[in-house]
Amino acid sequence: MFAFLFQDKEFYQKMFSLAIPIAIQTLLISSLNMVDSMMIGQLGVASIAAVGAANKISSLLIVVMHGFSTGAAIFTAQYWGKRDTAGIKKILALTFVVMTVITLLFTTILLFFTESFMAIFTADPAVISIGSSYLSVVAFSYIVTAMTVLFSTVLKSMGEVKRPLYISVGAIGLNTLLNYLLIFGSFGFPEWGVEGAAIATLISRIIQALFMTWLLVKYLSLKFSRESLGAFDLSLAKVFFAVTVPSIINHVLWTLGETSFFWVYAQMGTSQLAAATLVDPLIFVFTALFVGLSDASTVMVGNNIGAGEKDKGFRYAKTFLVLSVLLSIVLGVAVTIISPFFISIYDVTEFVASQAQYILLIFAVMMAPRIINMINNVGVLRAGGDTKFVMYLDLFGVWGVGFPLAAIGAFVFEWPVYIVFLLANVHEVVRAIVGVRRTLSRKWMNNVIEEKEQIDVAK
Secondary structure (H helix, E strand, O other), X not given: OOHHHHOOHHHHXXXXXXXXXXXXXXXXXXXXXXXXXXXXXXXXXXXHHHHHHHHHHHHHHHHHHHHHHXXXXXXXXXXXXXXXXXXXXXXXHHHHHHHHHHHHHHHHHHHHOHHHHHHOOOOOHHHHHXXXXXXXXXHHHHHHHHHHHHHHHHHHHOOOOHHHHHHHHHHHHHHHHHHHHHHHOHHHOOOOOHHHHHHHHHXXXXXXXXXXXXXXXXXXXXXXXHHHHOOOOHHHHHHHHHHHHHHXXXXXXXXHHHHHHHHHHHHOOHHHHHHHHHOHHXXXXXXXXXXXXXXXXXXXXXXHHHOOOHHHHHHHHHHHHHHHHHHHHHHHHHHHHXXXXXXXXXXXXXXXXXXXXXXXXXXXHOHHHHHHHHHHHHHHHHXXXXXXXXXXXXXXXXXXXXXXXXXXXXHHOOOOHHHHHHXXXXXXXXXXXXXXXXHXXXXXXXXXXXXXXXXXXXX
16 A cells, blocks of 8 residues: 555655755754743743743744745745756845845834733733843844745755754754853853843844855855846746745734634633643654655655656655654654653643643644644645645634634633643644645646746736
8 A cells, every 4th residue: 555655765865865954953943942941941930921922923923934935935946846046046036025024024013012912912910021021132033034044945945954954053052052141140141031042042043044144145156136136027926926925824824823822821821821832842843853844845846846747746745645644653652752751841830730741642642633734735735836725724724623612612611721722723633634635636736937937928
């Protein structure tokens, strides 16, 4: 039944060369988040809840960045399949300008209304105060974070994954060191607590962005001039926004949905919010491998579609799906084993610890559909430009299934936070079933480069 999994050596060579560095990079970033969480966790439940809420606010912008960079990745992967570097430069310039404008606008609004944003999640004055002080520093890192997200995505779509990994390792090491120095005032440094963590994040992201910019300039032989990047291409912009806008809407409304789950947990109480927050780093660590597979599927399937090899792309898509199921089962067992030891690290009440333990057990059970959605929706379907279908599917899942069930569980039946977490994640099963059917239909396989060329011909 699974004989096709072992017939293509080229597939595994490409997959491992892409997925492993990306997975390691994501794992390191997730580990950094875990280190941040552990260090901040020593400051108390209010600090855990405050930074968790602040990061949810930051995630609204980050998903918009990822929405645009996803569009850039789709085009870059297909352009790279044709070895069209001129096209890559044009899509990079277009995406960079749009992302910069949006990021600066969001940062300005957030800096003026920081406490109002925090008050969306909690009425606890201590949590609002701590979270606002954290956000007022981290907000200045958004523009360099946007650069890093875009540049690393473009490089990954061209198969360059190792050097971005090395840059991330350096940034993570610096961030961890600065956290230790500035949160607790070690070695004579000022003891700034949560603000120290924010400053560490800002400094490390600036340095990471500078190195990533240098790498991209070197890799693409870029010169920041109109002649090098190419004049504005209206036909490319039309196809780009047709593909990217659904992805952005998808990312934004999806994240608002995920944030709405977080809001539900927050309304249940500070302890419930802390329980739902402290498990995030471990969840990120265990999904890191699948971020690598998801990105690898986008690159490999997209390269094949751009090169006109749709049958090969479809075979790759099926292989990625089967691998995701097999590996998710293994990691689900690992989460179950590790979760008690992870929770014991935190200085929290017995109630918070027990609720967090149950949440992680539920996450382990839901691992398979969650990972299928990561690879199928985020990776395979978007590689074929099928962003509208993904948007409709994800929005129905979050807003039509997940949020209503979570709200009913929390506010009507007043069930424990781990039951509400389970209800919120039922949408993963629904989306996995519908998404896999879409992949097997082959209706998602669109060559966005050909669509752009057809517009040019029609002029």
